[in-house]
Amino acid sequence: MHQEPRDNQLNVEPLRAQEVREQWKLLSLASPALLVIVAIILIPVTWLFYLSFVGGDGQFSLEHYRKMIEYKSYSRTFITTFKVSILTTLICILIGYPLAYFLALLPQRLAGLFMLAVLLPFWTSLLVRTYAWLVLLQRKGILNDFAMQIGLWDSPVKLVHNMTGTLIGMAHIMLPFLVLPLYSAMKKIERDMMHAASNLGASPTYAFWKVYFPLSLSGLVAGSLIVFVLCLGFYVTPAVLGGGRVVMVSTQITAILENQFNWGAASALGVVLLLATLLILYLASRLFKLDAVLFGKD
């Protein structure tokens, strides 16, 4: 009995050496990918930082950042961007969690069929789906026509070219990004855990919140983060369904580039959005164990 820990102790050195060797091997295997990442992500982002500090006269300047404080439109577009991202994520959670739960409960073959329903729109062009929503939701669109015919409402309801339309479209497009990681986390939860809980006297609701939900949380956090971060930089859907009333950071970057050719100002917006995103990821990592969520570590 007392010898076992000593045996383990003895193995520590060779085991550690092996681990280090393995890590180097993995790193060298990953090096081409890392090089690509440096080339296509780090260098352009550094360039972006540099551009944001170059003024109209080509000298170092903080004018782009000063402008972002001076004009309220910049802070407003940031607020709109975060509002759209947060609301979209919440809607996705509200719809996606029950959906993933339902899928995880189904037998494999049926689950595959329903999963197809989630994935099929995912494989359809983003533009097509966005314009499809426009056709459905507009003033003389299918939904308004139908609702007025059956007497749900008398005059057309404004469903698109505003925040409502943007959120409907965004939630539809983002849903698979939440459902997929959530579903895979739920599939890993042993059914027996729930049985054990009820065996010990927990009601189904109590067992769900005490056992199932915490175990599915890693998938939920991963999915929500992916959705949230994707929303931050989203362009097409808010531009089309927002009708110019939902001005996101991406919209403003386009406006600045297309109409002012001002790379510095556009870069400054990009830099602030990037930093805000990193800050949120950092805060999230303090709240949740992101390592566990994103890299599957314990």
Add this chain to the structure above:
Amino acid sequence: MKQFAKSTLKVPSVLLVAGMTFTAGAALAEPITVVSWGGSYGAAQDAALFNDASKNSGIEITRESGASMSKTCLQVESGAVTWDLVVTGSGGAASAAAKGCLEKIDYSVVDVSDFYDNLYTDYCVGSDVFATVMSWNTDKYGEPGSPGAPQSWADFWDVEKFPGTRAYRANNVDGALEPALMADGVPADQVYEVLSTEEGMKRAINKIRELKPHIAVFWDSGAMQAQLMKDGEVDMSTGWNGRFDNAKKDGAKVGYTFDQALLDYDCFAMPKGAPNKDVAMKFLAEVSKPEYQANLPFHITYGPTNKKAYELTTAPKELIESLPSHPNNVPKMLPVSLDWYAKNRTKALELYMELLSE
């Protein structure tokens, strides 16, 4: 073995032919790259201008789509210019010229003696004239010119007399402030004077803010203007006359007026350091001739910039009279001031974005 000999023989002959065409091409000129916009606009230019001008001048062209002054400036700034002639709005050309992205037009090569005075600048040559007009749903407010139909920007703003929704420009201030001032009672010829101060710009912005609750959609392309009117999504919209004519051809219930409209033009500009500057200048001289412009109205209802095109065209009278640059229509409109845009565009755009983000 035989086959091998055959194939080795073939290679040099192919090289030879390739070499010959290459040297022959270089001796004449390599094709110049002409960049326009997609859709019916570019197609109309191909049919009316580019194809015939290329054939008659012997200058070979490569046609590309996706013209944009920001891409032009990017090419110039990065020292990798591949475009020779680029289509642009007049305001875009003025901004790009101010940033030093454009080559000066050589007017000893390009003949503009028959052009309208304000349709060419040092850096761009007008290709067609269009108008930013107010359009409306004719089922709702009546055919243009009929009693009770909207006539002025004041009517566009009058949601009591003309109840309904409006559409206005998104993310770009070009042509957005002038209508607001006219609706506020400023005579057309004083609009740019009033706009030259910050108070004047704010006056226009406040007027748009007044209408904003009724602006259901902000459009950001010509295609969107047409679509909004076609779908009946809004009852009145600002926009470009040619787009509304196309929508009408497609069955949209849409009409517009040239009264108080903004007279503007598209033009050809040359990126600074264009690879085939001299040949491109000659091609620009060719497409600017009236005989090509005379064909343009058949393909899109934008008017010629060369006065002589009106004498040469075989287009029917009604079509000619419906063009924005027709002498009957020009006096009704306010010509867009490029000077004002060159000086104030950046400031005006900041103020307008401020309003849009509210």
